[in-house]
Amino acid sequence: MHPDEFRTEYEKCSGNLYSFLIRMTGDFDDAADVLQEAVYRGFKSRNRFRKDSSFSTWLYRIAINVWKNQRKRTAHKVMMEMEQIPLMESETNITPEKVLSGKQAFEDISEALNMLDEKYRAPFLLRQVDGFSYREIAEVMEIDENAARVRVYRARHALRDMIGGE
Amino acid sequence: MTMKRSDLVLLNRYLDGELPEDERELLKRQMGSNPALASYLEELESLSGKTLDLPRWAAPPVNMTRKPSYVSLLTHRFEVPVAAVAAAALLLLGIFLGRGPFSGVAPVPVPTPEKMVVFRVIHYSPDAKSVSIVGDFNNWRQEIPLHRQENSGYWVNQIQLTPGKYSYSLIVDGNQRVVDPTADYVVDDDFGTKNSVVRVGL
Numbered sequence: 367m368h369p370d371e372f373r374t375e376y377e378k379c380s381g382n383l384y385s386f387l388i389r390m391t392g393d394f395d396d397a398a399d400v401l402q403e404a405v406y407r408g409f410k411s412r413n414r415f416r417k418d419s420s421f422s423t424w425l426y427r428i429a430i431n432v433w434k435n436q437r438k439r440t441a442h443k444v445m446m447e448m449e450q451i452p453l454m455e456s457e458t459n460i461t462p463e464k465v466l467s468g469k470q471a472f473e474d475i476s477e478a479l480n481m482l483d484e485k486y487r488a489p490f491l492l493r494q495v496d497g498f499s500y501r502e503i504a505e506v507m508e509i510d511e512n513a514a515r516v517r518v519y520r521a522r523h524a525l526r527d528m529i530g531g532e
Numbered sequence: 533m534t535m536k537r538s539d540l541v542l543l544n545r546y547l548d549g550e551l552p553e554d555e556r557e558l559l560k561r562q563m564g565s566n567p568a569l570a571s572y573l574e575e576l577e578s579l580s581g582k583t584l585d586l587p588r589w590a591a592p593p594v595n596m597t598r599k600p601s602y603v604s605l606l607t608h609r610f611e612v613p614v615a616a617v618a619a620a621a622l623l624l625l626g627i628f629l630g631r632g633p634f635s636g637v638a639p640v641p642v643p644t645p646e647k648m649v650v651f652r653v654i655h656y657s658p659d660a661k662s663v664s665i666v667g668d669f670n671n672w673r674q675e676i677p678l679h680r681q682e683n684s685g686y687w688v689n690q691i692q693l694t695p696g697k698y699s700y701s702l703i704v705d706g707n708q709r710v711v712d713p714t715a716d717y718v719v720d721d722d723f724g725t726k727n728s729v730v731r732v733g734l
Contacts, residue, residue, distance in 0.1 A: 369596075372596070373596070376596075377670075377671055377673060378673070378674075380590075380591035380594075380670070381588055381589065381590050381591050381670055381674050381676065382588070382674075383591065384589055384590070384591035384592070385586075385587075385588040385589050388589060389586075394648060394692055395648075398592050398648070401591060401592070401594060402594050402595070405594045405596055406594075406595070406596060406597075406598065409596035409597065475579070475582040475583060475585075475586065476586065494580060494583040494584075495583055495584075495586060515544075518544075519540065519541070519544045522544065522547075522576055522579060523540065525579055526572075526575050526576060526579055529579065529582075
């Protein structure tokens, strides 16, 4: 792929990809870091891009892998720090994972999205915000199409519950 | 409220526009006799509407050929200033090589990452059905939608930009280009219309 073609294709999806990464990382700086690395890696391997999938699907997949690797590095550090903090007796049942407890009504969908597990948040955003097909979501997330569909359905159900449904 | 799994699947497929005509008609008849089903679909449709209103941001500039600096990732996590790490590394290297502050040779300055600045866009247009913004921060390609503040005529959004001067235009109802009255100044473009200009972080 010619560098100019890469640049043109990137510019078509750059805003959407960056916005997606902000919603996955929760941080503007982290999203910018992931974007920079994903674009660098994509550009380096542009000649390996097969035109049987769309450019945006391919670049989103690279970005998600970059983000997952970055998360592992951070989680490892967080776990190490947690192990160094002596636990009080009353805190022994607290885990570092995010817990959605009980029924919480969110007026703002952004807040509700933040509470959604990443496994469901990513395909939901890809479908509802970025308009990817289930086949494309499956390619980006490296899961099968049925799993992509189920995750989006479950995300919709969970968000509906969080935003005041019964 | 509990629902049958098959009904949930049908409603989701309906929402995705994947149901063939005959199944859509069947579902509509079912919703007529089952208010809970109709209500659930309405809530899913409302949810879809809300996601379309989520803010979007213009991507910051990227360098396609420069290897990412992981210093920003590492120091962000360990909360150590970039300049301190760089200065310490240079000092050690300088001492090792016989250069640095004791030899009269100035160290090479390490570039620090550019801070992004928030550009808040606010436009008053109570009769508009949509307002968006496009500019040279995204190469005049994607229109970024503004969001109507509830019960007001104000449309807002915020965009992360690196400090600089940016030309842009507001677009009302998809086809009217308007100047932003809150812009720093206005310039003529090459097409006989006017662009707004804003200085961000300067």
